[in-house]
Amino acid sequence: MRYWKLWIGLIISAIFLGVALYGLDLAHFWAALREANYWWLLPGIAVYFATVWVRAWRWQSMLNHIAPVPLRALFPIVVIGYMGNNVYPARAGEVLRSYVLRRNCGIAMSASLATVVLERLFDGLVMLLFVAVTLPFAPLPAAFRALVIGFSALFIVALVGFVALAARPQRMSRLYTLAVDRFAPAFLRPRIHGLFDRFIIGLQSLRSPREMLVILLTSTLIWLGETLKYWFVMHAFPFEVSFLVLMLMTAVVNLFTTIPSTPGYIGTFDAPGIAILTQFGVPHALAAGYTLVLHVALWLPVTLLGGWYMLRQSLTWRDMDRAAALREQPAPTLPEDAPVTQKVVP
Numbered sequence: 001m002r003y004w005k006l007w008i009g010l011i012i013s014a015i016f017l018g019v020a021l022y023g024l025d026l027a028h029f030w031a032a033l034r035e036a037n038y039w040w041l042l043p044g045i046a047v048y049f050a051t052v053w054v055r056a057w058r059w060q061s062m063l064n065h066i067a068p069v070p071l072r073a074l075f076p077i078v079v080i081g082y083m084g085n086n087v088y089p090a091r092a093g094e095v096l097r098s099y100v101l102r103r104n105c106g107i108a109m110s111a112s113l114a115t116v117v118l119e120r121l122f123d124g125l126v127m128l129l130f131v132a133v134t135l136p137f138a139p140l141p142a143a144f145r146a147l148v149i150g151f152s153a154l155f156i157v158a159l160v161g162f163v164a165l166a167a168r169p170q171r172m173s174r175l176y177t178l179a180v181d182r183f184a185p186a187f188l189r190p191r192i193h194g195l196f197d198r199f200i201i202g203l204q205s206l207r208s209p210r211e212m213l214v215i216l217l218t219s220t221l222i223w224l225g226e227t228l229k230y231w232f233v234m235h236a237f238p239f240e241v242s243f244l245v246l247m248l249m250t251a252v253v254n255l256f257t258t259i260p261s262t263p264g265y266i267g268t269f270d271a272p273g274i275a276i277l278t279q280f281g282v283p284h285a286l287a288a289g290y291t292l293v294l295h296v297a298l299w300l301p302v303t304l305l306g307g308w309y310m311l312r313q314s315l316t317w318r319d320m321d322r323a324a325a326l327r328e329q330p331a332p333t334l335p336e337d338a339p340v341t342q343k344v345v346p
C-alpha cells in the first residue's frame with residue numbers, strides 16, 4: 001500500500017500508451033525517426049530554457065511578498081523542481097522546489113507552495129484560453145470536450161476560492177479557526193494554524209489586479225514559448241500544421257498531464273498529442289514519431305541540467321524524503337518574521 005500512487009500512475013500510463021500505440025505501423029514509425037532532421041531540436045531547446053527563465057521571473061514576482069530572492073538564485077531551483085517532476089511521481093518536484101528554496105533562502109515551504117499552486121492555476125487558465133482562442137480555427141476533438149469542460153469548472157472555482165482567501169484573510173481565518181478548533185486534535189491545532197497563515201502569505205499576489213495581470217501575461221508568454229518549441233521540432237519531420245493547431249496540442253497535452261501517471265507523464269502526454277495531430281491529417285506513425293521526439297526533447301535537457309544543479313548544491317535523492325518530512329515545519333535557522341535580507345543566500 002505504500003506505493004499505491006505509483007501503481008495507479010503505472011496503470012493510467014499503460015492505458016494511455018495502449019491508446020497511443022493502438023494500430024501503429026512500426027515500420028513507418030521507425031522510418032520517421034530515422035529520417036528526422038534533429039538539428040531543429042537545438043532552437044527548440046533554446047526557446048524552452050528561455051521559458052524556464054521566464055518561469056523563474058514569474059516565481060520571483062510572486063515571492064516578493066515573502067522575500068526578495070535574486071533571479072540567479074531562483075533559476076536553478078526552478079530547474080531542479082522540473083527535474084523532480086520528471087523523475088518522481090505525483091509532481092513531487094514541486095515539493096522539492098519549495099524544499100530547496102527553504103534550505104537556500106529560509107522561506108517556509110507552506111508559503112512557497114502556495115505560490116506554486118498559483119502557478120499551476122494560472123497555467124491551467126492559459127491552457128483553457130489557448131483552447132478558446134483556437135476553437136474557431138482548430139476544432140477540439142469530441143473525446144476531449146468533457147475533459148476541457150471539467151478543467152474549466154475546476155480552475156474557475158479554484159481561482160475564485162483563492163481570491164476570496166487572499167482578499168479577506170481575517171474573515172477566512174475566523175471560519176478556518178472555527179473548523180480546526182472543532183474537528184482537529186488539540187495538539188495539531190497550532191501547526192495547522194501556522195500552515196494556514198503562511199499559505200495565505202503565499203497568495204498575496206491575488207490582492208492586486210495588476211499583479212494578477214502580470215502573472216497571467218507571463219504565463220501566456222511561457223506557454224507561447226513552449227508552443228514555439230513544438231513548432232521548431234515539427235520542422236524536423238515531413239509534415240506541417242498551423243501554429244494554432246500546435247497551441248491546441250500544447251493546451252490539451254498539458255491538461256492531460258495533470259492526470260496521475262508515471263514520472264515524466266508517459267502516456268498522458270503522448271496519447272492526446274498524437275490524437276490532436278491525427279485529427280488534423282498527420283499520419284499516425286508520423287504523429288507518434290514527432291510526439292515521442294518532442295516528449296524526449298522536453299524531458300531530457302531540463303532533467304540533465306536539474307541533476308547538474310543538484311550536484312552543485314550538494315543535494316541527494318534523500319532530500320526528497322526530507323522535503324516530504326519538512327513540508328509542514330517552519331524554517332530551521334530563521335524565524336518567519338526575520339528580515340528578508342537575511343534570508344536570501346546569493
